[in-house]
Amino acid sequence: MIAFEKVVLGYDTHPVLEISHLHITSKERVVIVGSSGSGKSTLLRAVAGFEAPLEGSILLQGTCVSKAGSIVVPPYRRGVGMVFQDLALWPHMDVAENITFGLKMQGIPKTQRDTLLDEMLNTIGLTGYASRTIDTLSGGQQQRVALARALITKPNILLMDEPLSSLDSQRNRQLREEIVRLQETFGFTLLYVTHNNEEAQAIATRILTLRPKEDGSGVHVIEG
Amino acid sequence: MSYQRLLLGLAVGIVLLMGVFPLLKMLYLALASLLGGTAILPDGTLEAMLRSLLLALGVATIATISGTLIALLLAKTTLPFAPLWLTLFSLPLLLPPEIVILGWIDLLPSHTPLSKLLHTSVGAAWIDTTIFMPVAMLLGFFFLRRIPASLELAALLYTDEKGMLRHIDLTLLKPVLILSFLLIFILVLGEYSVANALHIRLFSVVLFTRFSAFYDFEGTLVMSLPLLLVAFGVIMLERIAIQHTHFGQMHQETHRCHIVLSPLSKRLCILLLAAAVTLVTLLPLWGILGTIDTISQLYRALIEVQHPLLRSLFYALAGGAAVTFAGLIVALALYLNKARYTGLLEHIGLFLFILPSIIIAVALIGFYNRSATEWIYASVLLILFAYTAKYLILSEKLIHIRLQQLPKSLSEAALVHGATPLQTLRYILLPLLRSILIAALLVGALFCLRESTFAMLLLPPGDATLPLYLATRSANGDAGLIAAMAFWMLLAISALLALLLYVGTKLSRRSL
Numbered sequence: 255m256i257a258f259e260k261v262v263l264g265y266d267t268h269p270v271l272e273i274s275h276l277h278i279t280s281k282e283r284v285v286i287v288g289s290s291g292s293g294k295s296t297l298l299r300a301v302a303g304f305e306a307p308l309e310g311s312i313l314l315q316g317t318c319v320s321k322a323g324s325i326v327v328p329p330y331r332r333g334v335g336m337v338f339q340d341l342a343l344w345p346h347m348d349v350a351e352n353i354t355f356g357l358k359m360q361g362i363p364k365t366q367r368d369t370l371l372d373e374m375l376n377t378i379g380l381t382g383y384a385s386r387t388i389d390t391l392s393g394g395q396q397q398r399v400a401l402a403r404a405l406i407t408k409p410n411i412l413l414m415d416e417p418l419s420s421l422d423s424q425r426n427r428q429l430r431e432e433i434v435r436l437q438e439t440f441g442f443t444l445l446y447v448t449h450n451n452e453e454a455q456a457i458a459t460r461i462l463t464l465r466p467k468e469d470g471s472g473v474h475v476i477e478g
Numbered sequence: 479m480s481y482q483r484l485l486l487g488l489a490v491g492i493v494l495l496m497g498v499f500p501l502l503k504m505l506y507l508a509l510a511s512l513l514g515g516t517a518i519l520p521d522g523t524l525e526a527m528l529r530s531l532l533l534a535l536g537v538a539t540i541a542t543i544s545g546t547l548i549a550l551l552l553a554k555t556t557l558p559f560a561p562l563w564l565t566l567f568s569l570p571l572l573l574p575p576e577i578v579i580l581g582w583i584d585l586l587p588s589h590t591p592l593s594k595l596l597h598t599s600v601g602a603a604w605i606d607t608t609i610f611m612p613v614a615m616l617l618g619f620f621f622l623r624r625i626p627a628s629l630e631l632a633a634l635l636y637t638d639e640k641g642m643l644r645h646i647d648l649t650l651l652k653p654v655l656i657l658s659f660l661l662i663f664i665l666v667l668g669e670y671s672v673a674n675a676l677h678i679r680l681f682s683v684v685l686f687t688r689f690s691a692f693y694d695f696e697g698t699l700v701m702s703l704p705l706l707l708v709a710f711g712v713i714m715l716e717r718i719a720i721q722h723t724h725f726g727q728m729h730q731e732t733h734r735c736h737i738v739l740s741p742l743s744k745r746l747c748i749l750l751l752a753a754a755v756t757l758v759t760l761l762p763l764w765g766i767l768g769t770i771d772t773i774s775q776l777y778r779a780l781i782e783v784q785h786p787l788l789r790s791l792f793y794a795l796a797g798g799a800a801v802t803f804a805g806l807i808v809a810l811a812l813y814l815n816k817a818r819y820t821g822l823l824e825h826i827g828l829f830l831f832i833l834p835s836i837i838i839a840v841a842l843i844g845f846y847n848r849s850a851t852e853w854i855y856a857s858v859l860l861i862l863f864a865y866t867a868k869y870l871i872l873s874e875k876l877i878h879i880r881l882q883q884l885p886k887s888l889s890e891a892a893l894v895h896g897a898t899p900l901q902t903l904r905y906i907l908l909p910l911l912r913s914i915l916i917a918a919l920l921v922g923a924l925f926c927l928r929e930s931t932f933a934m935l936l937l938p939p940g941d942a943t944l945p946l947y948l949a950t951r952s953a954n955g956d957a958g959l960i961a962a963m964a965f966w967m968l969l970a971i972s973a974l975l976a977l978l979l980y981v982g983t984k985l986s987r988r989s990l
Contacts, residue, residue, distance in 0.1 A: 270811060302890070302894050303893075303894075304890055304893075304894075321923060328893070329890070329893040330893050330894070330895075330896050330897055330898055331892045332894075334889075334894060335894070335895070336894045336895075338890070338891060339823055339887075340885055340887055342887035342888050342891035342893075344489065344891070344892075344906060344910075345910070346909045346910055346912075355892065355895055355897070355905070356895035356896045359892075359895065359896035359897045359898075393930065395906060403891075403895065404571040404895070407895065407896065411893075
């Protein structure tokens, strides 16, 4: 499903994370943990297609999507979903427009979009919220909208970058249970980044830890 | 070619065609002419140049100090109605200089000592100070508002509020002070309308006369060289000043550190500000309004100026639209292309902004006055090019700052959910930029409206805008009627300004 072949990730020419070989199979729930600056988000951004690896190649479903210094398949052709740390909900669009944006980009007709929207709002427990603006939603509701937006196009891979970090512990617990339930319902492969070990244990079928290399270079490697 | 590169190409094309190429050709012709023996400062012009330099130095010093003091009061104390004060103080900058001068001439009865003083370098210095002081005030205000409160609060652990102002705010503000001084200096040096209306022989007037009265194209080009050189020097100094502004650390904060004034100090400050506003803004306005004798004069004036007024508004709005479109292209190009050299576009934009309008106009005439580009030269495009070259930096900065405030994840979320870069631009970035685009359009329109040098040199005869029409009519017309004509101009500017304030308020209330 997702394969990293001798990948080095970093900024400009400065390496941050080395992954010699990593294969993530279909429907896995992989959680990546590590300290700040270890390259957790960089890894997700590389899978999404926002960053090219400095070395090596990344494959999605057997196709090379990025190789050293270049993005072979741009983000909008990768068919992945993503929930951002700041959620990145578009403030000029209402809940319905936010959620169905991906469908609109795929050219799906309005009537079909509306049907899928109703189903999705029902799934995430936000029926009746379609025309609400983003700033009228609570933090938890915004998280659900971001999740719905990522899931409505039925991606094979869902990337989540510390999506629950801004919630209190009770909300955090509720939503991570919901994420697991949704993953089992939709059957996507989940790549989830967090620095919270308890969250990682609750969600993961496999945990990958990013640790500094022993040579003191500041570069991190994957364990797990 | 990716659309990022395409945008960069477009941006570079705009800057080259509207500014760099015409200036380079002008420079080439000027140097050739200089080598051919044309004098750089013909008889009598050295004196005008020295007078101009002295005036610019004086105005820049006074305007920077007074503008910064007002900025400090409004940004760092609990004085109420800061936006209102800022608007009132900024009016002379936004009004066409012809209107400001008319206000002062109307206010001071002729043949009185004050009226005589107005028609000297001192009078020109006073009017230029009121016009350009807002540059220092606005730059200072917005910079001071961006100083993180934590820096000031940390200082308050060791010193009182005066110490905080001195050691933190003013120290951080130093490069902005230098920038304000340099900007005002060069703007005054190139200012033509004030000196011309007051019949003071400054360098800009000599330059303008050489071109428009004697049609001495080569002589004008050569005489422009010192101004070009000074503008280039200012840009270099600005680079050094900006390098030390710590802009990177500055950000918009919801919590700001304000000095709480005692009721007595507050009243005193309000009184001082009110006196200053009266002196720089309200008096010339009163000069105009007080000269209008009857309501019927207003009606007669409207009938007479309807065409120049509509023409002014048309050119201002067309100019504003052109400036905004070009600003959007350049801002997007800079935002999407991270290469370091792209910043050069902004420096060129600033260089064109500080360059005296006459130089831009002459350069454009020299570049486009040929058969292949006749369709530009003989059309409204030429003045739109001039407006774009001159005011591009204003709209580009507004839009670029807004783009930088938008979280990058908003565009990335669109890309990852299937939108192409162009669709991301259409569905995400442009809707989020809508308010700032309207603001940029209004700011552009206001500046185009006050710009009369381009209108004088680049519009066909008989196509005079209202400020020019007023300048001509005021030489031989009924003062009440002329004031009534100016009233309609004031009304048009007030409408644009009110729209701008409305958009600005909407923008500042936005969470993003």
